[in-house]
Amino acid sequence: MKYLLLILIFLFFSCHPQSEYVLIKDNLYRDNKNNLYIKTIDNISESNPKPKYISELYLLEKEDPTPISQIVDRNTYHQIEKTNYSKDKKYVYFLRETLEGGFFYVLESIPNNFSILKKTGLYMGPVERSIIIMEN
Incomplete structure:
Protein backbone atom coordinates (compact mmCIF):
# COMPACT_ATOMS: atom_id res chain seq x y z
CA MET A 1 0.00 0.00 0.00
CA LYS A 2 2.87 2.40 0.81
CA TYR A 3 4.45 1.77 -2.55
CA LEU A 4 1.20 2.37 -4.38
CA LEU A 5 0.77 5.69 -2.61
CA LEU A 6 4.36 6.70 -3.43
CA ILE A 7 3.87 5.77 -7.07
CA LEU A 8 0.66 7.81 -7.27
CA ILE A 9 2.35 10.83 -5.69
CA PHE A 10 5.28 10.51 -8.09
CA LEU A 11 2.94 10.28 -11.10
CA PHE A 12 0.92 13.27 -9.94
CA PHE A 13 3.95 15.54 -9.65
CA SER A 14 5.60 14.30 -12.82
CA CYS A 15 2.42 15.03 -14.81
CA LEU A 36 15.48 38.03 -15.54
CA TYR A 37 13.46 37.63 -18.73
CA ILE A 38 10.89 39.57 -20.75
CA LYS A 39 8.02 37.43 -21.98
CA THR A 40 6.89 37.80 -25.57
CA ILE A 41 5.28 35.50 -28.17
CA ASP A 42 7.00 33.52 -30.93
CA ASN A 43 4.54 33.70 -33.85
CA ILE A 44 6.58 31.87 -36.50
CA SER A 45 3.87 29.23 -36.62
CA GLU A 46 0.57 31.13 -36.92
CA SER A 47 -1.41 28.12 -35.80
CA ASN A 48 0.79 27.50 -32.76
CA PRO A 49 2.14 30.70 -31.11
CA LYS A 50 4.49 29.94 -28.22
CA PRO A 51 5.75 32.00 -25.31
CA LYS A 52 9.33 33.18 -25.67
CA TYR A 53 11.50 34.56 -22.88
CA ILE A 54 14.10 37.15 -23.85
CA SER A 55 17.18 37.11 -21.60
CA GLU A 56 19.23 39.94 -23.12
CA LEU A 57 18.76 43.57 -24.00
CA TYR A 58 20.57 46.00 -26.25
CA LEU A 59 22.16 49.24 -25.11
CA LEU A 60 22.54 52.05 -27.65
CA GLU A 61 26.28 52.40 -27.02
CA LYS A 62 27.05 48.66 -27.19
CA GLU A 63 26.84 46.32 -30.14
CA ASP A 64 26.63 43.12 -28.09
CA PRO A 65 23.59 42.30 -25.95
CA THR A 66 23.72 42.46 -22.14
CA PRO A 67 21.86 40.11 -19.76
CA ILE A 68 18.65 41.77 -18.57
CA SER A 69 19.56 40.84 -14.99
CA GLN A 70 22.55 43.22 -15.12
CA ILE A 71 20.48 46.27 -16.07
CA VAL A 72 16.80 46.02 -15.05
CA ASP A 73 15.82 46.86 -11.46
CA ARG A 74 13.16 44.25 -10.63
CA ASN A 75 11.78 46.29 -7.71
CA PHE A 94 11.28 49.22 -25.51
CA LEU A 95 10.20 45.72 -26.59
CA ARG A 96 10.30 45.52 -30.38
CA GLU A 97 8.09 42.58 -31.22
CA THR A 98 8.85 40.43 -34.26
CA LEU A 99 7.54 37.11 -35.58
CA GLU A 100 10.34 35.33 -33.71
CA GLY A 101 9.52 37.07 -30.43
CA GLY A 102 11.40 40.33 -30.48
CA PHE A 103 14.24 42.43 -29.10
CA PHE A 104 14.45 44.38 -25.85
CA TYR A 105 16.21 47.79 -25.89
CA VAL A 106 17.27 50.46 -23.43
CA LEU A 107 16.00 53.72 -24.94
CA GLU A 108 17.31 56.26 -22.48
CA SER A 109 18.08 56.99 -18.88
CA ILE A 110 16.19 59.44 -16.65
CA PRO A 111 12.73 57.82 -16.99
CA ASN A 112 10.94 60.71 -15.24
CA ASN A 113 11.20 62.70 -18.48
CA PHE A 114 9.45 59.96 -20.45
CA SER A 115 5.83 60.15 -21.52
CA ILE A 116 3.54 58.64 -24.13
CA LEU A 117 1.11 60.83 -26.02
CA LYS A 118 -1.93 58.57 -25.77
CA LYS A 119 -4.02 59.73 -28.71
CA THR A 120 -1.20 59.95 -31.24
CA GLY A 121 0.80 56.92 -30.16
CA LEU A 122 4.04 58.89 -30.12
CA TYR A 123 7.01 58.42 -27.85
CA MET A 124 8.21 61.65 -26.26
CA GLY A 125 11.48 61.73 -24.38
CA PRO A 126 13.16 64.74 -22.83
CA VAL A 127 12.64 68.03 -24.68
CA GLU A 128 16.00 67.77 -26.44
CA ARG A 129 15.13 64.29 -27.80
CA SER A 130 13.32 63.58 -31.07
CA ILE A 131 9.81 62.17 -31.25
CA ILE A 132 9.73 58.52 -32.28
CA ILE A 133 6.56 56.95 -33.70
CA MET A 134 5.56 53.76 -31.88
CA GLU A 135 5.59 50.64 -34.04
CA ASN A 136 2.35 49.18 -32.61
Whole structure:
Protein backbone atom coordinates (compact mmCIF):
# COMPACT_ATOMS: atom_id res chain seq x y z
CA MET A 1 0.00 0.00 0.00
CA LYS A 2 2.87 2.40 0.81
CA TYR A 3 4.45 1.77 -2.55
CA LEU A 4 1.20 2.37 -4.38
CA LEU A 5 0.77 5.69 -2.61
CA LEU A 6 4.36 6.70 -3.43
CA ILE A 7 3.87 5.77 -7.07
CA LEU A 8 0.66 7.81 -7.27
CA ILE A 9 2.35 10.83 -5.69
CA PHE A 10 5.28 10.51 -8.09
CA LEU A 11 2.94 10.28 -11.10
CA PHE A 12 0.92 13.27 -9.94
CA PHE A 13 3.95 15.54 -9.65
CA SER A 14 5.60 14.30 -12.82
CA CYS A 15 2.42 15.03 -14.81
CA HIS A 16 2.28 18.64 -13.58
CA PRO A 17 5.65 20.14 -14.49
CA GLN A 18 6.47 23.44 -12.82
CA SER A 19 7.19 26.35 -15.14
CA GLU A 20 10.83 27.31 -15.12
CA TYR A 21 9.79 30.99 -15.36
CA VAL A 22 8.06 32.83 -12.52
CA LEU A 23 6.16 36.07 -13.08
CA ILE A 24 7.54 39.02 -11.10
CA LYS A 25 5.26 41.70 -12.54
CA ASP A 26 3.84 42.81 -15.89
CA ASN A 27 5.98 41.01 -18.51
CA LEU A 28 9.06 40.54 -16.28
CA TYR A 29 9.92 36.96 -15.26
CA ARG A 30 12.72 35.20 -13.38
CA ASP A 31 14.08 31.67 -13.39
CA ASN A 32 15.31 29.56 -10.47
CA LYS A 33 18.77 31.18 -10.76
CA ASN A 34 17.23 34.69 -10.50
CA ASN A 35 18.03 35.57 -14.11
CA LEU A 36 15.48 38.03 -15.54
CA TYR A 37 13.46 37.63 -18.73
CA ILE A 38 10.89 39.57 -20.75
CA LYS A 39 8.02 37.43 -21.98
CA THR A 40 6.89 37.80 -25.57
CA ILE A 41 5.28 35.50 -28.17
CA ASP A 42 7.00 33.52 -30.93
CA ASN A 43 4.54 33.70 -33.85
CA ILE A 44 6.58 31.87 -36.50
CA SER A 45 3.87 29.23 -36.62
CA GLU A 46 0.57 31.13 -36.92
CA SER A 47 -1.41 28.12 -35.80
CA ASN A 48 0.79 27.50 -32.76
CA PRO A 49 2.14 30.70 -31.11
CA LYS A 50 4.49 29.94 -28.22
CA PRO A 51 5.75 32.00 -25.31
CA LYS A 52 9.33 33.18 -25.67
CA TYR A 53 11.50 34.56 -22.88
CA ILE A 54 14.10 37.15 -23.85
CA SER A 55 17.18 37.11 -21.60
CA GLU A 56 19.23 39.94 -23.12
CA LEU A 57 18.76 43.57 -24.00
CA TYR A 58 20.57 46.00 -26.25
CA LEU A 59 22.16 49.24 -25.11
CA LEU A 60 22.54 52.05 -27.65
CA GLU A 61 26.28 52.40 -27.02
CA LYS A 62 27.05 48.66 -27.19
CA GLU A 63 26.84 46.32 -30.14
CA ASP A 64 26.63 43.12 -28.09
CA PRO A 65 23.59 42.30 -25.95
CA THR A 66 23.72 42.46 -22.14
CA PRO A 67 21.86 40.11 -19.76
CA ILE A 68 18.65 41.77 -18.57
CA SER A 69 19.56 40.84 -14.99
CA GLN A 70 22.55 43.22 -15.12
CA ILE A 71 20.48 46.27 -16.07
CA VAL A 72 16.80 46.02 -15.05
CA ASP A 73 15.82 46.86 -11.46
CA ARG A 74 13.16 44.25 -10.63
CA ASN A 75 11.78 46.29 -7.71
CA THR A 76 10.90 49.42 -9.72
CA TYR A 77 10.32 47.88 -13.17
CA HIS A 78 6.85 48.27 -14.69
CA GLN A 79 5.18 48.36 -18.07
CA ILE A 80 3.89 51.76 -19.18
CA GLU A 81 0.13 51.78 -19.89
CA LYS A 82 0.02 48.32 -21.57
CA THR A 83 2.42 49.38 -24.31
CA ASN A 84 5.74 47.92 -25.42
CA TYR A 85 7.45 50.55 -23.28
CA SER A 86 8.52 49.95 -19.70
CA LYS A 87 10.75 51.65 -17.17
CA ASP A 88 12.48 51.31 -13.85
CA LYS A 89 14.25 53.87 -11.65
CA LYS A 90 17.14 54.25 -14.12
CA TYR A 91 16.00 53.49 -17.66
CA VAL A 92 13.21 53.43 -20.22
CA TYR A 93 12.94 50.21 -22.26
CA PHE A 94 11.28 49.22 -25.51
CA LEU A 95 10.20 45.72 -26.59
CA ARG A 96 10.30 45.52 -30.38
CA GLU A 97 8.09 42.58 -31.22
CA THR A 98 8.85 40.43 -34.26
CA LEU A 99 7.54 37.11 -35.58
CA GLU A 100 10.34 35.33 -33.71
CA GLY A 101 9.52 37.07 -30.43
CA GLY A 102 11.40 40.33 -30.48
CA PHE A 103 14.24 42.43 -29.10
CA PHE A 104 14.45 44.38 -25.85
CA TYR A 105 16.21 47.79 -25.89
CA VAL A 106 17.27 50.46 -23.43
CA LEU A 107 16.00 53.72 -24.94
CA GLU A 108 17.31 56.26 -22.48
CA SER A 109 18.08 56.99 -18.88
CA ILE A 110 16.19 59.44 -16.65
CA PRO A 111 12.73 57.82 -16.99
CA ASN A 112 10.94 60.71 -15.24
CA ASN A 113 11.20 62.70 -18.48
CA PHE A 114 9.45 59.96 -20.45
CA SER A 115 5.83 60.15 -21.52
CA ILE A 116 3.54 58.64 -24.13
CA LEU A 117 1.11 60.83 -26.02
CA LYS A 118 -1.93 58.57 -25.77
CA LYS A 119 -4.02 59.73 -28.71
CA THR A 120 -1.20 59.95 -31.24
CA GLY A 121 0.80 56.92 -30.16
CA LEU A 122 4.04 58.89 -30.12
CA TYR A 123 7.01 58.42 -27.85
CA MET A 124 8.21 61.65 -26.26
CA GLY A 125 11.48 61.73 -24.38
CA PRO A 126 13.16 64.74 -22.83
CA VAL A 127 12.64 68.03 -24.68
CA GLU A 128 16.00 67.77 -26.44
CA ARG A 129 15.13 64.29 -27.80
CA SER A 130 13.32 63.58 -31.07
CA ILE A 131 9.81 62.17 -31.25
CA ILE A 132 9.73 58.52 -32.28
CA ILE A 133 6.56 56.95 -33.70
CA MET A 134 5.56 53.76 -31.88
CA GLU A 135 5.59 50.64 -34.04
CA ASN A 136 2.35 49.18 -32.61
